[in-house]
Amino acid sequence: MSTSIKRKISYTGNIEFSELKITEPSSYAAGIPGIKAALEHVSKESGLFRSLNTLSRMNQKEGFDCPGCAWPDPDTPSKLGEYCENGAKAIAEESTFERVDSTFFRKYSVEEISTWTDYQIGKSGRITEPFVLRPDSIHYEPISWTDAFQLIAEQLHALNIPDEAIFYTSGRSSNEAAFLYGLFIRAFGTNNMPDCSNMCHESSGVALSETLGIGKGSVVLEDLHEAEVIMVIGQNPGTNHPRMLSALQKCKENGGKVITVNPLSESGLNRFKNPQQLSGIIGRGTQLTDIFLQVKINQDVSLLKLIMKRLAQREKNGESVFDHDFIQDKTNGFDALLADLDKHDENQLLELCGVDSSQVELAVDLLAKKSKIIICWAMGLTQHKNGVENIKECVNLLLAKGSIGKKGAGTCPVRGHSNVQGDRSVGIMHHVSDPLNKALKDVFEFDPPNHEGLDTVNAIQAMRQGKAKVFIALGGNFVSAASDTIYTAEALENCDLTVSISTKLNRTHLTAGKTALILPTLGRTEQDQERFVTVENSMGKVHQSKGRLKPASNQLKSEPEIIAEIASTYFGESSAIDWDILGKDYDLIREKISEVLTGYKDYSNRSKGSGFYLPNNTREADFSKLPEGKAQFSICKLPDHQLSEDEFILMTVRSHDQFNTTIYGLNDRYRGIYGERRVIFMNPDDIKEKGLKPLQVVDITSNYSGKLRRAENFKVIPYDIPTKNLCAYFPETNVLVPIDLYAEKSNTPASKSVIVKIEAKQL
Ligand SMILES: Nc1nc2c(c(=O)[nH]1)N[C@H]1C(S)=C(S)[C@@H](COP(=O)(O)OP(=O)(O)OC[C@H]3O[C@@H](n4cnc5c(=O)[nH]c(N)nc54)[C@H](O)[C@@H]3O)O[C@H]1N2
Ligand SMILES: Nc1nc2c(c(=O)[nH]1)N[C@H]1C(S)=C(S)[C@@H](COP(=O)(O)OP(=O)(O)OC[C@H]3O[C@@H](n4cnc5c(=O)[nH]c(N)nc54)[C@H](O)[C@@H]3O)O[C@H]1N2
Ligand SMILES: [Mo]
Numbered sequence: 001m002s003t004s005i006k007r008k009i010s011y012t013g014n015i016e017f018s019e020l021k022i023t024e025p026s027s028y029a030a031g032i033p034g035i036k037a038a039l040e041h042v043s044k045e046s047g048l049f050r051s052l053n054t055l056s057r058m059n060q061k062e063g064f065d066c067p068g069c070a071w072p073d074p075d076t077p078s079k080l081g082e083y084c085e086n087g088a089k090a091i092a093e094e095s096t097f098e099r100v101d102s103t104f105f106r107k108y109s110v111e112e113i114s115t116w117t118d119y120q121i122g123k124s125g126r127i128t129e130p131f132v133l134r135p136d137s138i139h140y141e142p143i144s145w146t147d148a149f150q151l152i153a154e155q156l157h158a159l160n161i162p163d164e165a166i167f168y169t170s171g172r173s174s175n176e177a178a179f180l181y182g183l184f185i186r187a188f189g190t191n192n193m194p195d196c197s198n199m200c201h202e203s204s205g206v207a208l209s210e211t212l213g214i215g216k217g218s219v220v221l222e223d224l225h226e227a228e229v230i231m232v233i234g235q236n237p238g239t240n241h242p243r244m245l246s247a248l249q250k251c252k253e254n255g256g257k258v259i260t261v262n263p264l265s266e267s268g269l270n271r272f273k274n275p276q277q278l279s280g281i282i283g284r285g286t287q288l289t290d291i292f293l294q295v296k297i298n299q300d301v302s303l304l305k306l307i308m309k310r311l312a313q314r315e316k317n318g319e320s321v322f323d324h325d326f327i328q329d330k331t332n333g334f335d336a337l338l339a340d341l342d343k344h345d346e347n348q349l350l351e352l353c354g355v356d357s358s359q360v361e362l363a364v365d366l367l368a369k370k371s372k373i374i375i376c377w378a379m380g381l382t383q384h385k386n387g388v389e390n391i392k393e394c395v396n397l398l399l400a401k402g403s404i405g406k407k408g409a410g411t412c413p414v415r416g417h418s419n420v421q422g423d424r425s426v427g428i429m430h431h432v433s434d435p436l437n438k439a440l441k442d443v444f445e446f447d448p449p450n451h452e453g454l455d456t457v458n459a460i461q462a463m464r465q466g467k468a469k470v471f472i473a474l475g476g477n478f479v480s481a482a483s484d485t486i487y488t489a490e491a492l493e494n495c496d497l498t499v500s501i502s503t504k505l506n507r508t509h510l511t512a513g514k515t516a517l518i519l520p521t522l523g524r525t526e527q528d529q530e531r532f533v534t535v536e537n538s539m540g541k542v543h544q545s546k547g548r549l550k551p552a553s554n555q556l557k558s559e560p561e562i563i564a565e566i567a568s569t570y571f572g573e574s575s576a577i578d579w580d581i582l583g584k585d586y587d588l589i590r591e592k593i594s595e596v597l598t599g600y601k602d603y604s605n606r607s608k609g610s611g612f613y614l615p616n617n618t619r620e621a622d623f624s625k626l627p628e629g630k631a632q633f634s635i636c637k638l639p640d641h642q643l644s645e646d647e648f649i650l651m652t653v654r655s656h657d658q659f660n661t662t663i664y665g666l667n668d669r670y671r672g673i674y675g676e677r678r679v680i681f682m683n684p685d686d687i688k689e690k691g692l693k694p695l696q697v698v699d700i701t702s703n704y705s706g707k708l709r710r711a712e713n714f715k716v717i718p719y720d721i722p723t724k725n726l727c728a729y730f731p732e733t734n735v736l737v738p739i740d741l742y743a744e745k746s747n748t749p750a751s752k753s754v755i756v757k758i759e760a761k762q763l
Helices: 031-046 048-055 085-094 102-107 118-122 145-157 175-188 202-212 221-226 244-253 278-282 300-316 324-330 334-343 346-353 357-369 387-400 420-425 434-444 456-464 485-493 559-574 579-584 586-596 684-689 732-736
Strands: 028-030 131-133 165-169 229-233 257-261 271-273 291-293 373-377 410-413 470-474 497-502 515-520 533-536 541-545 648-653 679-682 697-704 707-718 725-729 754-760
Touching (some): 031 085, 031 271, 131 145, 145 470, 145 497, 145 559, 165 175, 175 420, 175 434, 175 470, 175 559, 175 579, 175 586, 229 244, 244 257, 257 357, 300 334, 300 346, 300 357, 300 387, 324 387, 373 387, 434 586, 456 485, 485 732, 684 707, 707 732, 725 732, 732 754
Parallel strands (some): 028 271, 165 470, 229 257, 229 373, 257 291, 470 497
Antiparallel strands (some): 131 515, 533 541, 648 754, 697 707, 697 754
16 A cells, blocks of 8 residues: 555635625525526526526425525415525536546646635536545546445545444435445444534424424424414525525515514525516515514513513513413423523513513514414524523424414424435434334344434534544535534544545545545436436425436436446345445335335335325324423523623624525625625624724634634624624534534534624735
């Protein structure tokens, strides 16, 4: 074996500024600028005709599932194609004409590519064939598929125990790929299956399982149309789930009201001009938010307690507010909740949450009278130290109002990646599930490991400490997505082998182990012979997805094929499972899924057309699996942030032009930012108090557990954000998120509450 060199990799890339232009934040979402932006992105990347043809297939019954978010499709999609601006950008990104081929890697070393920004790296294009980075080299070079699989098998066999391998999953993989991957990993002998969920809705999963008995939401799309009140907390749907705006619009048309809880007044939640309606193009659009509660970062528990305290007070005054029959029959712990609310001081709660008392009263008024209430939430609640309790507090409100298990009411954690929920449902999970293990043993005749595996945070620690030596990723961009970029990069570089099954080049390919492989795969939009795959949307509906475009290269393999070949090369003749056949025949994979898991009967057939819903106990108000067969109220603590005079609390969010670590462009149109990502949003009073000026250049530092972290070069943007609160984009700010700062119970990195200081840059 060749000697291993230390490569000189930049973990963050170029931090120079580009051309910043700022305007007032947009007063509405979508409309003509949305259509224009969509067309610009698609025609630049892959030609206008090809793109329009592709867009018209998106989210149609015979088409492919949008590789963007997991928002469900209506049963009768629009003839125009059920897509949105950001879905169009996701397609453009995948169907680009740019290519990362052997010429590209001969020209650029990993050292050089690492100095580029994530935006530049992503724009390099689609990967055309398998590549290897040898221990003594700084250039990827082509390798045959057979040799690549052989290399993986050798390294896996060389481990002392299976737990020295880590198998990451991002959320774009189909159910078929994810099931096969989980099957191989367990047959190999480990539960080390960190996935992007760990950084995302893990807090929701934990909170909902403990309180309602299922780690998923309870509503379906029609419930949103019927709801009397929808609360949107800690979520920016205008950018991240644009098609949700149509559902909010329908709710409004039916007389419903929308309460928004957010430190920022996000344009997408204000006025919405639906691009698929004439009135949305030439009219004024629909005002979505009725009541805006501008909460301070991570003070949602204080706000929700205040709302419930005032509701309880009304009840004491003789108003009928809570659903006592539901509380009596279906829940546990309501009296304790009331007693806890009594202990809290109204003024303290008001001060903590920072919301105007009269605004809170408007919300209380509405909630008191209505019972068809839905709470939608996303990363603004999950990515805090008390992420799990944030969600439990939402469940408290819904339970008290009897807003669970009935039409037009319930929980709506709005998922991220298009199939993150499906991947979990079919077995990507670092925890041990006894029923799953038993079923796998019955169907496949092996003993799955019955000890817990590693999640994302713990997997990084294990690689860092040399306890894990092989890292395999089914999609994603681990180094840029995970917290503490430098720490995570060093952990990956510590591995003997890192393998990325990817569509496009990203930073994780550069923070490579001693040896690294890139295995290129088909994207969601591309033809996979005549096969189709299936995915599960945010509301638990499983349906098929079939790509139509010509693949980016004739050397790509599908994800199931790659996984099957890794497995068959590793096991050779010694496995009872016929991996080669499974890798070819997705109907057979689906048959096996239906034998192992409940809810997938007649899977292939039922997934055609508009698909089928998986069982969901909360939807039926069935809590029989919980203690005493009841849904559980929870007592949640107030978050405790002791900020010193010069400290701020920073939330790291998405701009309008990115999908996680994939940067589509440099604009954040709704927030009025153009041409630059290294910006920090700050309250004008704080800017003044610190003696700073708008657009001044600063560094952001965090000092957690005695370790100083620094993100350099950000321009200060005066913005309507609560004082002592800051906002900046990830992944640029992930260097600041401490590896050991994560949510209790779910281990989700607390990337929305990083304590930081601002240092004016000496230029
Ligand atoms: N176009 C596009 N679509 C996407 C993605 C993308 O990157 N681009 N990512 C996908 C993925 S994986 C996910 S998980 C989702 C993410 O969807 P979101 O969760 O909407 O994404 P974020 O940008 O992280 O936005 C968090 C929102 O929460 C608010 N917030 C932050 N902290 C707090 C808080 O303490 N309290 C409250 N009440 N609000 C807070 C922020 O102001 C912001 O509006 O989107 C999915 N869809
Ligand atoms: N600071 C901070 N950090 C965060 C967050 C935050 O809000 N703040 N959000 C977190 C969240 S919610 C999430 S979900 C994670 C996301 O974490 P990841 O899922 O790991 O990251 P992505 O950026 O979505 O991954 C993009 C890469 O996936 C590959 N890819 C795209 N499509 C496919 C496909 O069809 N198949 C395969 N095999 N590969 C494909 C491409 O190579 C692309 O470069 O990031 C988390 N990190
Ligand atoms: Mo996510």
